[in-house]
Amino acid sequence: MPPSDKPSGLVQGTLDMLILKTLALEPMHGYGIGTRLDQISRGVFQVNAGSLFPALRRLERTGLIRGEWRLTENNRRARYYALTPAGRAMLRQETRAWEVQAAAIARILRAVPGEV
C-alpha cells in the first residue's frame, strides 16, 4: 500500500494554502518547499513527497503557480515553482478566509457554559 497521502492533522485544502504562502516568499523547488514548511512550522507539518507533488500538480494545473527548470545553488537542475498573479490573489483571499474561520473557531472553543 502507498504511504498515507495526507499529513496528519492537516485540514484538507490547507496544504495548498501553505504552499502558496511558501512560494510567495520566493520561488522554490519541491524539496525546498517541504523543508521550508517544516522549518517555519517548527516540525509540526512534515509534508512528504506523496502529498507535496500531487498538490503542486494541482496548483500548476489551475494556474496558481508556474513551474520552470532552473539550476540550483549546487548547480543541479530542479523545477522551481513561482506564484502567478492568480495564485497571489488566491493566497490573499484564502488567508482572509482562514483568519475569519480561525477567529470564529477560537471563539467557539473559548465559550463557557451560560454564554450565547
Next chain:
Amino acid sequence: MSAAWNRFTGGLRALLRRRDAERELDEELQAYLEASAAAKRSGGLPDAEAQRLARAEMGSVEAVKDHVRDAGWESLVEACWHDARYASRMLRRTPAFTLVAVLVLALGIGASTSIFSALDAVLLRPLPYPEADRLVEVFEVNDTGRRNGVSGGVFRDWEAHSTSFDGLVLTGPITANLQGADTLERVTGLEVTSRFLRVFGLQPLLGRGFLPAEETYGGPTGVVLITEELWDSHFGRDAAIVGRTIVLDQVPRTVIGILPRGALPHREVAFFVPAVLAPDSARASRSSHWATVIGRLKRGVTPREADAELKALRARLAGEYPAYKQRWGVGVRPLHEMLVSGPTRAAGTPRQLVLVLVACVGLVLLIACANIASLLLARAQHRQPEIALRAALGAGAGRIVRQVLTESLVLAAIGGAAGVALAYWGVELLRRLTLDMLPQALTPRLDGRVLVFSVLVTVVTGVLFGVLPALRARRPDVNDALKRGGRSATGAGRHRTQSLLVAAEIALTVVLLVSAGLLLRSLARMGAVDPGFDADRVLAFDLSLPAATYPSTDERLAFSRGLLGRIRALPGVDAAGAGQAIPFAGGGYGEYVRRPDQPADRDIVIGRVDFVSEGYLEALGTRLLGGRTFRDADNRPDARVAVISETTAATFFADRDPLGAPLVVAGQTYDVIGVMADTVYLALDADRQPFVYLPQALDPSVSAIVVRAGGDPLSLAGAVRRELRRLDPGLAMANTRSLDQSMSDSMSARRVVLGLIGGFAVAALALACVGLYGLMAYSVATRRRELCIRMALGAERQDVIRLVLRDGMRLTAIGLAAGLVVSLGAARLLTSQLYQVRGYDPAALAGTVVVIALVALLACWLPAQRGSLASPMSVLRAE
C-alpha cells in the same frame, strides 16, 4: 483564462505528450531525492546512508507518481482506457459467452434502432417542409364530430375572409391517362389551387409553380407540374421537358415545372394540375364535400386561434349556407396531426402503429438485458476468485464496480456497433414493409437522429444489464473466495437474483406471445369475415373517360355499353359490369339519404352511392336477399329505381318491407327494387356502410369494370385490353387486378404487424428459453455434489430429474402468472390492432401458456437429464 480551462488543457497536454510528462515527473522526483540526500549528507551522514534514508522517506516512487497522476482528470481517462483494454481481454478469454452476448445485443439494439426510426419519422421528426409547424389542415366537421372533405365554395369563403393564413390551398385527388409515344398509362395526381407551392414552402427543381391566372375559369389552365419521380421514369430526366406539352386524358398541357423527389406528404401523386372551380358549378358550391385544404398559418398564429377565427367566420356567413349544411362547422389541426392520425391501410393510425411496435421492441430489449445480466452473473461466479484477489491487492470497491461496468459497456458498445449495422437493413426492411401504411412524409430513415438514439440505447443497455453484476462484485467475500482456492462458490443470493431475472424474462415473453396470439386471432377473424360477394375469379380494372373525348352523358353511356358488350362476348366471361365503388378500392359518393315520410332533419345518414350498370352486381357475385337487380331497361337517365344493401334496409326499413318503398337520395326519390348483402367498401374489418346502388345512366363516368371469369381472371386481361384498344386507343386499363388478390392485400398491413410482433415474440421466447436453460444448467452444475450425494443415498435418476424440473417449472409458473396479468393490461395498448378479439381472448392466453410450458419444460429437462447422468463417484472424488 479560467481555472477549469487550465485544468482541461493541462490534462489534454499530458495525455498527448504522455512520455514527456512522465520523464519530467521522473526527473523532478529524482531531483527531490538528490536534494533530500544532499541535505542529509550535510547533516553528517555518509553518502550511502543519506541516499537510503531519502528513499525511505519518500516511500514508493511509483506510488508518488500515481498520486501525482491522479491529481489531473486525465488519469481517469487513462484508467478507463486501461479498464476497457482489460475488459476486452476478459471478453476474448470467454469467446462463447461474448459471442452470444454480442449477438443478443446486436439483435436487441438493431431492432430497437429500426423501430425507433419509425417512431422518429412518425412522431418526433418535423415534416420536411420549411417551418412545418405552421402547416395545418382545415376541414369541415358536423355537430357529431364527423370530419369531411371541404366544399369549393366554403374554401373560397375562407380564402376571401380569413386573416390567420399566409396562404390556403385546396387539393383534390384525380387520375388521368398519360399518353406516351406508344404507351398509355393511368397516373394519379392532384388538382391544386395556385398557392400550392407557397403554402408548402416548396421550390420547383426546374421551372415554376402555378400563377393565379392558371386556376381561373377560362384562363390559361392547360398547364401541369410533374414530380421528379415521373420525370425520371417517363421522361428520362430530360430538362427540355419544361415548356413541352404532354397529353393527359387527351388534353395537351404545358409542363411548367418539376417538383423535387419526395416533396409531398403522399407518395402516389405524380402530377399536379390547377384546380379550376367554374362559377356556379357543383364544385364551386358550398354543398358537396370533396377537397382537402391545407393552410400556412401566419407567423405567431396558433392552430387554435385560426380555428376560432374560422368558426366565427362560419357563424357570420351562416345565411349563405344551404339548409342541410347548418349542422356543419369548421376545424383546424396541424398537418402533422392529420398525417399521423389519418387513415392508412394498416389497422389503426400511424401513431397507434408505431406506439405498439415501440412497446414490443422495448420488451424485447428488456428481455435481452435481463438475459445478459443473468449470463454475466453466472460468469461473475466463476470470476469471483479473480475479483476477490484484486480486492485483496487493494482495489477499492469503486474501482471494481467501475471495472465490471466498463466490461458491460464494452460489451454493449460491440453489440451496439453490430446492432447499428443490422439496423441499416432493418430500417430499409421497415421502410418497405410500411410503404402502404405510412405516408411519404413519415418514411423511416436511418439518419443522425436515429444514430444518436442507438448510441443512447447502447449506453442505457450497458448500464442496465451491467448494474446488477457490478453491485454484486462490490462486496466480494474475500476470505471465503480465497479459502476455496479458486473453486467457485454457490451463493444462494446470487441464485435468487438470477431466478428473478429469468422469471422476468418469461413474464415479458408472455406479454409478447399473448400480443402475437391476439393479432393472429384478429387476422383469422378478419379472414373469416364475409366480404358480401364472391371474390374468386373476378377481374377488375380502372378506367377514366377523358372529358375532352366523352363530354356528354350519352357518349359515356354508349362507350360503357359498347365495351361491356364486347367483354361479355369474350370466351370465358360469365358476367361483366361497370361501377364506381369496387370492393377494397373505395370510390362512389357520400350522399344524404332519408325516407320521404320522415322529417328531413332527422339523424343525418350519409349513404355510399354507387352508379352501376346491369351485370355489375352479378359479376361481383353479390348475394341478392330480395327483389331483383338492375336490368338493361333500368339503365336510362330517367330511371328512378334503387338497389340497397342490408345495412341500408335495416337503417330505414326496420318497420316495413323495403321492396317498392321510396327512398330519398341527394334530394331525389327512388323506388327500392332489390336488397343485396352488405359488401365490403375499403376494408374487411370496417363497419359496413349503408350502400345505395343507382343506375349507371344517372352518372356514367365509368371508373371501373368488373368481369366474372369462368377460369383464371387475370388470363382474361389481354383479351379485354385488346377490346378496349379497338374501341378507344386513348384509354388505359389501370390497376388490373383480381379481387381475391385485393382481398388478400387488404390484410397485408395486419400480416406485416403480426409478422413484426410475432418475430419479436419468437426472439423473446428464444432469449427466455436460453436464459432458463442457462440458469438450470448452472444450478445443476453448482448442485452436482448435492445431487450426487442424494443418488449415492439411493435416489433414483427420475427423482433427481424431478427435483430439477420442479425448480425450473416453479420459476416458469411465476413468470407465466406475472406475464398473464401484465398482458391483460398491455392488450389495451394493442386495441387499435385487434379485430373482434378481446384482450382476454382465451385461445390466445391458453396458446401462450402451452407454448411457454412446453418450451420451459424442454429448457429444464436437458440440464436435469445431464445432472442425473453424473457418476456420483467421479464428482465426489473431484471434490
